[in-house]
Amino acid sequence: xxxxxxxxxxxxxxxxxxxxxxxxxxxxxxxxxxxxxxxxxxxxxxxxxxxxxxxxxxxxxxxxxxxxxxxxxxxxxxxxxxxxxxxxxxxxxxxxxxxxxxxxxxxxxxxxxxxxxxxxxxxxxxxxxxxxxxxxxxxxxxxxxxxxxxxxxxxxxxxxxxxxxxxxxxxxxxxxxxxxxxxxxxxxxxxxxxxxxxxxxxxxxxxxxxxxxxxxxxxxxxxxxxxxxxxxxxxxxxxxxxxxxxxxxxxxxxxxxxxxxxxxxxxxxxxxxxxxxxxxxxxxxxxxxxxxxxxxxxxxxxxxxxxxxxxxxxxxxxxxxxxxxxxxxxxxxxxxxxxxxxxxxxxxxxxxxxxxxxxxxxxxxxxxxxxxxxxxxxxxxxxxxxxxxxxxxxxxxxxxxxxxxxxxxxxxxxxxxxxxxxxxxxxxxxxxxxxxxxxxxxxxxxxxxxxxxxxxxxxxxxxxxxxxxxxxxxxxxxxxxxxxxxxxxxxxxxxxxxxxxxxx
Amino acid sequence: xxxxxxxxxxxxxxxxxxxxxxxxxxxxxxxxxxxxxxxxxxxxxxxxxxxxxxxxxxxxxxxxxxxxxxxxxxxxxxxxxxxxxxxxxxxxxxxxxxxxxxxxxxxxxxxxxxxxxxxxxxxxxxxxxxxxxxxxxxxxxxxxxxxxxxxxxxxxxxxxxxxxxxxxxxxxxxxxxxxxxxxxxxxxxxxxxxxxxxxxxxxxxxxxxxxxxxxxxxxxxxxxxxxxxxxxxxxxxxxxxxxxxxxxxxxxxxxxxxxxxxxxxxxxxxxxxxxxxxxxxxxxxxxxxxxxxxxxxxxxxxxxxxxxxx
Numbered sequence: 001x002x003x004x005x006x007x008x009x010x011x012x013x014x015x016x017x018x019x020x021x022x023x024x025x026x027x028x029x030x031x032x033x034x035x036x037x038x039x040x041x042x043x044x045x046x047x048x049x050x051x052x053x054x055x056x057x058x059x060x061x062x063x064x065x066x067x068x069x070x071x072x073x074x075x076x077x078x079x080x081x082x083x084x085x086x087x088x089x090x091x092x093x094x095x096x097x098x099x100x101x102x103x104x105x106x107x108x109x110x111x112x113x114x115x116x117x118x119x120x121x122x123x124x125x126x127x128x129x130x131x132x133x134x135x136x137x138x139x140x141x142x143x144x145x146x147x148x149x150x151x152x153x154x155x156x157x158x159x160x161x162x163x164x165x166x167x168x169x170x171x172x173x174x175x176x177x178x179x180x181x182x183x184x185x186x187x188x189x190x191x192x193x194x195x196x197x198x199x200x201x202x203x204x205x206x207x208x209x210x211x212x213x214x215x216x217x218x219x220x221x222x223x224x225x226x227x228x229x230x231x232x233x234x235x236x237x238x239x240x241x242x243x244x245x246x247x248x249x250x251x252x253x254x255x256x257x258x259x260x261x262x263x264x265x266x267x268x269x270x271x272x273x274x275x276x277x278x279x280x281x282x283x284x285x286x287x288x289x290x291x292x293x294x295x296x297x298x299x300x301x302x303x304x305x306x307x308x309x310x311x312x313x314x315x316x317x318x319x320x321x322x323x324x325x326x327x328x329x330x331x332x333x334x335x336x337x338x339x340x341x342x343x344x345x346x347x348x349x350x351x352x353x354x355x356x357x358x359x360x361x362x363x364x365x366x367x368x369x370x371x372x373x374x375x376x377x378x379x380x381x382x383x384x385x386x387x388x389x390x391x392x393x394x395x396x397x398x399x400x401x402x403x404x405x406x407x408x409x410x411x412x413x414x415x416x417x418x419x420x421x422x423x424x425x426x427x428x429x430x431x432x433x434x435x436x437x438x439x440x441x442x443x444x445x446x447x448x449x450x451x452x453x454x455x456x457x458x459x460x461x462x463x464x465x466x467x468x469x470x471x472x473x474x475x476x477x478x479x480x481x482x483x484x485x486x487x488x489x490x491x492x493x494x495x496x497x498x499x500x501x502x503x504x
Numbered sequence: 505x506x507x508x509x510x511x512x513x514x515x516x517x518x519x520x521x522x523x524x525x526x527x528x529x530x531x532x533x534x535x536x537x538x539x540x541x542x543x544x545x546x547x548x549x550x551x552x553x554x555x556x557x558x559x560x561x562x563x564x565x566x567x568x569x570x571x572x573x574x575x576x577x578x579x580x581x582x583x584x585x586x587x588x589x590x591x592x593x594x595x596x597x598x599x600x601x602x603x604x605x606x607x608x609x610x611x612x613x614x615x616x617x618x619x620x621x622x623x624x625x626x627x628x629x630x631x632x633x634x635x636x637x638x639x640x641x642x643x644x645x646x647x648x649x650x651x652x653x654x655x656x657x658x659x660x661x662x663x664x665x666x667x668x669x670x671x672x673x674x675x676x677x678x679x680x681x682x683x684x685x686x687x688x689x690x691x692x693x694x695x696x697x698x699x700x701x702x703x704x705x706x707x708x709x710x711x712x713x714x715x716x717x718x719x720x721x722x723x724x725x726x727x728x729x730x731x732x733x734x735x736x737x738x739x740x741x742x743x744x745x746x747x748x749x750x751x752x753x754x755x756x757x758x759x760x761x762x763x764x765x766x767x768x769x770x771x772x773x774x775x776x777x778x779x780x781x782x783x784x785x786x787x788x789x790x791x792x793x794x795x796x797x798x799x800x801x802x803x804x805x806x807x808x809x810x811x812x813x814x
Contacts (some may be wrong), residue, residue: 093675
C-alpha cells in the first residue's frame with residue numbers, strides 16, 4: 001500500500017491553546033484511517049488544515065507525493081480531498097441538485113447533474129431525489145447529499161467528521177458498506193468518530209490525539225474498545241454504577257400529546273403517550289430532527305399543549321408555563337446549551353438565578369439575593385467539577401463540556417421530582433459524561449423520575465430502565481432495556497429510512 | 505378612453521414611468537437581501553443618487569452621464585454600508601437607518617446650489633409608427649429608455665438568480681453563510697458585490713426622480729419611496745416578478761390618486777395621498793399570506809453578521 005497522505009510536524013496554535021502540536025500521520029491509498037480523540041483533542045483543526053479552511057503554522061503535508069498546502073477548500077477539492085461535515089454544510093432552502101452544484105468546481109448543467117446524482121446515489125445505495133428541498137429531508141438523507149456531493153468529484157481522500165452520530169444502526173451499516181466499497185476502489189477515508197466499536201469494525205489504522213499531540217498509532221482491530229478509550233483519555237475511567245431502584249407511583253403521564261411544528265422544516269409531535277414512575281429513567285432515542293427539541297419544549301412548558309394531555313401526579317399541567325412547572329418540581333435542561341440552556345453573555349451566577357430562583361429562593365421581594373445565588377452557583381461548580389475560575393465567569397467563556405456539566409448540575413441540585421434532559425452528554429469527554437450519567441442515576445435513586453432524550457444509544461442502554469423511540473414525531477411504546485438488542489432498537493428508530501445496500 | 509373623468513390609457517402610461525424609481529430601488533434591494541444583508545439605507549442611497557445624478561447631468565449637459573453619476577453615488581453609499589457591516593460587523597439595522605439619515609443630510613447640503621435649476625431633458629425613444637398603434641402604442645411605446653432598462657433589469661435579475669451559477673452562489677450565501685464559507689465561497693466579497701449592485705440601482709432610481717419624474721432637485725424629494733421599496737421586497741417574498749407587481753401597483757395608485765385629485769372628486773386629499781402606501785402594503789401582505797411561503801421565504805441568514813472564525 002503506497003502512502004497517499006503524509007503529514008509531519010504539523011503545528012497550529014490559537015491564542016492560549018496549541019490545537020495541533022507536531023502531529024504526524026500517514027494514510028495509504030484505499031485505507032480507512034480513524035482519527036480518535038476527546039473533544040478539543042485537535043481532530044477538527046487537523047482536518048480543517050487538510051481541507052484548506054485553516055492554515056498550519058508549521059509542518060509539512062504531502063498528498064499523492066507532492067507538497068500540499070491548500071489555500072482554500074476549492075484548492076483542496078481540486079487536489080482530490082473531499083469532506084463530509086459534522087454539522088452539515090447544506091442549504092435548507094435549496095434543492096438537492098443545487099446543493100451538490102455548490103460543492104463542485106465546474107458543475108454540469110442542472111439536468112445532467114440531476115441525472116448524475118440519481119446514477120451515483122443509486123450505485124452506492126444512497127438513493128436521492130435531486131429536486132427535493134434539503135429542508136424537507138431527514139438527517140440521514142442530508143448526509144447522503146453530502147456524500148454524493150463528494151463522490152461526484154471522484155476524491156482520492158474522503159474526510160468524514162462523526163458521520164454516524166445522526167444515523168440509526170441500520171443506516172450505519174449501509175454507510176459502512178458504501179465506505180468499504182469506496183475503499184476497495186482505492187479511495188482513502190479519514191474517519192473521525194467517538195464510537196470505538198465502529199472504528200474497530202471499519203478502520204484499518206488509527207491515530208489517537210490527546211491535547212493536540214499524537215499519543216499513539218495503532219491498528220484498532222488489535223485493541224479493545226476499552227484500551228482505545230484509555231489511550232484517548234490518558235488513564236482509566238469509571239463505569240457508571242446502576243443500583244437497583246424501587247419504582248414508585250406514576251409521576252408524569254402524557255396522553256395524546258400533539259404539537260404543531262415549531263419551525264418551517266421541523267416535525268410535529270403526534271399523539272405522544274407514556275407513563276413515568278418515581279425512580280425510573282426513561283430513555284428516548286431517535287435520529288436528530290425527529291421531534292426531540294419539540295418534545296422537550298412541551299414537557300418543560302416552553303410550548304403548552306392542549307388541556308388534558310400532560311399530568312403530574314393526577315394534576316393537569318398541560319397549560320402551565322416553565323415557572324409554574326418548576327414550582328411543582330418539573331425541571332428541564334435543553335440540548336442547545338449556549339443560547340437555550342444558558343445565556344452566553346451572562347455570568348454563571350446570573351444563569352443559575354434564571355432557572356433556580358423559584359426552588360432555591362434566590363430572590364426576595366423582587367430583589368436578587370446575590371449571596372445565595374453565588375452560593376448556589378458555587379455548589380453546582382464544585383458538585384459537578386465545572387472547570388472555571390469562578391461563578392462570575394460568563395457562560396460563553398466555558399468550554400462546551402464544562403458548560404454542559406453546569407446546566408445539568410444546576411437542575412439536578414434543585415432536587416426535581418421530574419427532570420427532562422436532551423443530549424445530556426453531547427460533546428462532553430468520556431470522564432465527564434460518565435459523571436453526568438451517574439448524577440442522573442443518583443437522582444433517580446433518590447426517587448425522582450428522569451427522562452433522558454439522546455441520540456447516543458449506548459448512553460440510553462446504560463442509564464435507562466425503559467426505552468422508547470421517537471420517529472417523525474411519534475413515540476413508540478416504551479420497552480424495558482434489559483434484553484433489548486441493538487437490532488430491535490434500530491427497527492424501533494424507523495429502520496433504515498428507505499435506504500438500500502450498496503451493490504457490491 | 506375616459507372613465508369617470510380619468511383617462512385610463514394615459515394612466516397606464518404614466519404608471520410605468522411613476523413606478524420606475526421604486527422598481528429600480530426594490531430590484532436592487534432584492535439582490536442585496538438575497539445575499540443575506542438587510543440594508544435599510546435605500547432611502548438614503550436613492551436621495552444621494554437623485555442629487556448626484558442631477559448635479560452630474562447639469563454639469564455635463566448629458567442625462568446619460570447623470571444617470572451614471574446617480575448609480576455611482578448609490579453604489580458608493582452601499583459600499584460605505586458594506587464596510588461598516590461586513591468588515592466592522594456593526595449592526596445592520598442601526599447602520600442602515602444611519603445611512604438613510606446621512607444620505608438625507610448630505611444630499612441637502614450638496615443640493616443647495618441646484619434648487620430651481622432645470623436638468624437637461626431625457627428624450628423619449630422614438631419608435632416611429634409603433635407609437636401610433638392605438639392604445640398599445642401609448643402604453644408600451646411612449647417612454648424614455650430608463651423605463652425599458654428597469655424592466656430589463658427585473659428580467660435579468662430573475663434569470664441570474666434562478667438559472668446561473670452566480671445566482672446560486674448568491675442565494676447560498678444568503679441562506680447559510682457558514683455553509684457557504686465551509687465550501688470555500690467568499691461570503692464577504694459576494695455581499696460587497698450584491699450591496700454595491702443594490703446601491704447602484706437605488707441611485708439610478710433616485711436619479712430618475714430628479715431627472716425625469718419631477719424633474720428638478722428639491723430637498724427630501726424621495727419622500728419615502730425607499731421605504732416603500734423595502735416593504736415591497738419583503739411582501740413580494742423576495743421574488744422579482746412580485747416586486748414588479750408591487751412597484752407598478754404603487755406607481756399606479758400614485759398616478760390614479762393624482763388624477764382623482766385633478767378630476768375634483770370629493771375625497772379628502774390626505775386619504776388620497778395615503779392610498780398608494782396603504783393599498784400597496786395591504787395587497788402584498790394578502791399575497792404573501794395566501795402563499796404558504798410568505799415571510800418564511802426570507803433568506804435564512806438575512807441580517808446576520810458573518811465572521812469567519814474557524
